[in-house]
Amino acid sequence: MPYQTLFEFAAPTRLVFGPGAIQQVPRLLEDAGEGRTLIVTDPGIRSVGLLDRLTAVLDRAGRSYAVFDETEANPSAETVERCARRYLDDGCGMLIAIGGGSSMDVAKGTGILATNGGRVMEYEGINKVRQPIPFLLCIPTTYGTGSEVTPFSVITDRSRQFKATIGSPLIVPAAAVLDPDLSVRLPIPIAGATGMDALTHGIEAYVCLAGNTVTRAFAIQAIELIAANLRQAAASDHHVAATEQMLIAATLAGHSFAFTRLGNVHAMAHPLGAHFNIPHGVANAVLLPHVMEYNLMACPDQYARIAAAMGEEVRGLSAMDAARRAVAAVRTLSADVGIPANLAALGARREAFPAMAADAMKSGNIPVNPRKTGLEDILMLFERAYA
Ligand SMILES: [Fe+2]
Numbered sequence: 224m225p226y227q228t229l230f231e232f233a234a235p236t237r238l239v240f241g242p243g244a245i246q247q248v249p250r251l252l253e254d255a256g257e258g259r260t261l262i263v264t265d266p267g268i269r270s271v272g273l274l275d276r277l278t279a280v281l282d283r284a285g286r287s288y289a290v291f292d293e294t295e296a297n298p299s300a301e302t303v304e305r306c307a308r309r310y311l312d313d314g315c316g317m318l319i320a321i322g323g324g325s326s327m328d329v330a331k332g333t334g335i336l337a338t339n340g341g342r343v344m345e346y347e348g349i350n351k352v353r354q355p356i357p358f359l360l361c362i363p364t365t366y367g368t369g370s371e372v373t374p375f376s377v378i379t380d381r382s383r384q385f386k387a388t389i390g391s392p393l394i395v396p397a398a399a400v401l402d403p404d405l406s407v408r409l410p411i412p413i414a415g416a417t418g419m420d421a422l423t424h425g426i427e428a429y430v431c432l433a434g435n436t437v438t439r440a441f442a443i444q445a446i447e448l449i450a451a452n453l454r455q456a457a458a459s460d461h462h463v464a465a466t467e468q469m470l471i472a473a474t475l476a477g478h479s480f481a482f483t484r485l486g487n488v489h490a491m492a493h494p495l496g497a498h499f500n501i502p503h504g505v506a507n508a509v510l511l512p513h514v515m516e517y518n519l520m521a522c523p524d525q526y527a528r529i530a531a532a533m534g535e536e537v538r539g540l541s542a543m544d545a546a547r548r549a550v551a552a553v554r555t556l557s558a559d560v561g562i563p564a565n566l567a568a569l570g571a572r573r574e575a576f577p578a579m580a581a582d583a584m585k586s587g588n589i590p591v592n593p594r595k596t597g598l599e600d601i602l603m604l605f606e607r608a609y610a
Pocket of ligand 1: 368420489503507
């Protein structure tokens with residue numbers, strides 16, 4: 224099974240978990256010195272009062288800060304460059320990202336420009352970054368990306384309608400605060416989409432050809448926690464324990480795919496974001512069962528293990544039958560948290576599929592997908608997910 228037998232694992236991000244953990248931000252910033260912090264966020268985080276909760280903590284600690292709140296979904300290179308100008312013009316020396324994966328990815332891109340200069344798309348690909356980014360503390364408020372512990376930043380190049388991945392160990396955040404008090408009122412569409420993104424990370428990392436015993440341990444635990452907690456976390460504004468388990472699950476999944484990459488779902492979801500601005504987690508959730516069905520025959524034992532982790536009864540079943548239970552469990556969970564049934568319902572148009580399939584094939588996630596995949600396979604999977 225292993226695609227690689229030599230592997231490394233490191234988890235350098237300092238993590239603080241728990242209700243009220245946001246109060247620990249000043250203590251964590253002490254590692255970075257006395258300079259001004261640029262807070263990177265989005266208008267939604269400001270409007271629901273989460274930015275104020277962070278700045279109140281910083282004010283009490285006497286920390287100086289500036290705010291960039293212009294992050295959008297599927298953030299663009301232009302946004303990163305605007306944020307980097309703010310960082311430099313305001314004389315900042317460190318970064319805090321508060322929000323979803325977009326804010327964290329913009330903060331990573333900003334950090335790259337702050338210490339490396341140039342334009343952000345110059346760093347597309349793996350290991351193009353030369354200098355470590357400044358101190359970056361992430362405060363994820365969704366259950367999604369795991370970006371707080373990964374070496375990846377995904378930035379959209381609007382001129383190419385392409386979501387570009389920048390990967391480098393030099394952009395891994397220094398610290399992260401996972402405080403369920405900030406996420407417990409997440410609206411169901413965001414909770415559902417980001418939770419399904421984290422589930423996709425767990426499943427793709429678990430079956431991925433580049434996985435190893437360590438990364439699979441993180442991935443299967445993430446899958447189990449998401450199956451057990453996403454519904455309650457999404458359904459209630461008060462279920463702090465389920466919310467905390469979801470934040471932990473997203474981070475565990477991040478620790479896994481940071482080393483393995485992902486698979487066909489992510490390769491295909493990125494063009495959906497670039498062409499139709501479909502939220503990343505929603506695109507993943509719609510594609511995931513179709514890619515799982517395609518992959519089943521390559522690694523049925525692993526999918527059977529996923530089915531069991533998701534609470535399915537698999538005793539006495541053949542490996543393939545048990546594996547199919549994993550697909551059914553994903554479909555049920557996805558529907559329960561309000562994910563639309565197909566790509567047509569999301570506004571995707573079939574005439575874009577050839578260009579999207581060509582873009583998907585450029586992804587580094589394709590070579591590690593457990594079942595070998597060509598352009599025609601990706602086109603077929605887009606068609607299956609369409610209606
Ligand atoms: Fe993702």
